[in-house]
Amino acid sequence: MSNNQILYAEVKALLAQAFAIDVEQLSSDTRLVDDLYADSMELLDLVLALNEHYKIEIGPDDLLTMRTVDGVVAVIERLTAVSCP
Numbered sequence: 001m002s003n004n005q006i007l008y009a010e011v012k013a014l015l016a017q018a019f020a021i022d023v024e025q026l027s028s029d030t031r032l033v034d035d036l037y038a039d040s041m042e043l044l045d046l047v048l049a050l051n052e053h054y055k056i057e058i059g060p061d062d063l064l065t066m067r068t069v070d071g072v073v074a075v076i077e078r079l080t081a082v083s084c085p
Contacts, residue, residue: 007073007076008028011050011072011073011076012069014053015036015069015072018042018045019036019038019042028068028069028073029069030068030069031067031068032046032066032067032068032072033067043066050072050076054079054080056076056079056080058075062075062079
């Protein structure tokens, strides 16, 4: 399994837990607000969980690109690449 596949699996597991759904319901183009009906508090909880899990700092500009599962993965990939020496 590649690093990208591992990251997708981890993100899908975190999203499934955050939104109390089955991980199989998530695809790369699942939209957080439109498909999962995430509200602002749920998005904040998700950001906090991602920050803690990956030891990153997701900022307001990053949140704007986190509209889909793909978007979440892209932000985490970018931020973890920046934080690695």
